[in-house]
Amino acid sequence: MDLVAPVVVEPLRRRRCSECLRGPLERMIVEFNSPVCLDCADLGHLVFLRRGDTALTRRAREGSALWAVVVRHNRRRTRYERQGLLVEEAALAEAESACLADAEARARRRARDAVRRAAVDAEITGVLLAEIVRLFPSCPADRATEIAFHASAKGSGRVGRTAAGRSLDRGAVTAAVRASVRHVDTPYDSLLMGGVPRHQARTRVAPAIETVLRAWRLGGESAPGRGRG
Structure with missing residues (x-):
């Protein structure tokens, strides 16, 4: 009926x-x-x-x-x-109890998912860090760790989150290291703040970047200090 x-x-x-x-x-x-x-x-x-x-x-x-x-x-x-x-009030009370139980179950599931995602994120970062150290054995340990975390940040869209980065494509990993060197070890940011167009600024600092990368690759040379000033 x-x-x-x-x-x-x-x-x-x-x-x-x-x-x-x-x-x-x-x-x-x-x-x-x-x-x-x-x-x-x-x-x-x-x-x-x-x-x-x-x-x-x-x-x-x-x-x-x-x-x-x-x-x-x-x-x-x-x-x-x-x-x-x-x-009916009794029906509403019973429904609220059932939904509360569901909410608690969903919260527990979200917590489990967060743990799993964190484990995956840590794995991505760890694998990327190992590849950075392999390609650039003289890169300081703290810098290699910083680059790996930055490049693999969840939701960032950075190289560690791309298919190339996850497959440890040599060019993608090198691009992440080069980006770090550009901002940390050269006056690139200062040039941008001074009004220098981005492409010109990149051209100016390219030799300094290659010097640092070469030193980190060889493993026997000491990398230059920061180029900011």
């Missing part, structure tokens, strides 16, 4: 119950074109559940032997729009 839920209206203007004359009414039903309060309509024991939480609404409706749809007229759209439901 198909269920036909009562429809309860939130009136836009002051209305009184046609039976008990109580008013103004917050919510009412309409019988024979007359307003009737919820108590007279035998719906006064129900509690209002505002729309918005789909799971809570579904559970409360399924657990309630009697429920009603609450609507309000939207003058601009010239139609009635659902505001929520009236449900």
Whole structure:
């Protein structure tokens, strides 16, 4: 048998119950074109559940032997729009408990997922760090670690997060190291702040970058100090 839920209206203007004359009414039903309060309509024991939480609404409706749809007229759209439901209080309480249990389960799942993602992130960073050290054995340990963390930062879109970076493409790893050297060991940033166009600034600092990379690759030379000034 198909269920036909009562429809309860939130009136836009002051209305009184046609039976008990109580008013103004917050919510009412309409019988024979007359307003009737919820108590007279035998719906006064129900509690209002505002729309918005789909799971809570579904559970409360399924657990309630009697429920009603609450609507309000939207003058601009010239139609009635659902505001929520009236449900039995016990059904709502049970639905809230079930949703709370779900929320706790979701929180535990998010925590587990976060741990797994952190492990994956650490693995990506560790593998990238090992490749930086292999390609540039004289790169200072703290710099290699800094470059690996920076290049593999989650959501950054940097080389460690690209397919080439994850596959340890030599060019991609070298690009990450070169970018670090550009900003840390040359006056590149100062040139940009001084108004030098980016391509010109890169051309100016290219020899200094190659000097540092060459020293880090060979493993026998000491890398130059910072070029900022």
